[in-house]
Ligand SMILES: [Zn+2]
């Protein structure tokens with residue numbers, strides 16, 4: 001059974017703007033996603049680290065935002 005397969009369209013192309021949470025992979029179709037201002041990954045309401053009035057994908061990004069350009073690496 002190849003139900004749903006559209007071979008004439010070739011490989012499945014994700015529609016532009018289709019995004020998912022970097023942590024739990026939930027789709028932006030289901031929840032509202034925030035873009036991490038540090039690494040530009042998308043993160044959902046549940047997984048976002050909220051600091052300084054912004055939503056970060058992880059603690060590390062929030063810290064980086066606070067400390068500025070950390071050139072420790
Ligand atoms: Zn999430």
Ligand SMILES: [Zn+2]
Nearest residue numbers: 036039057061
């Ligand atoms: Zn991030």
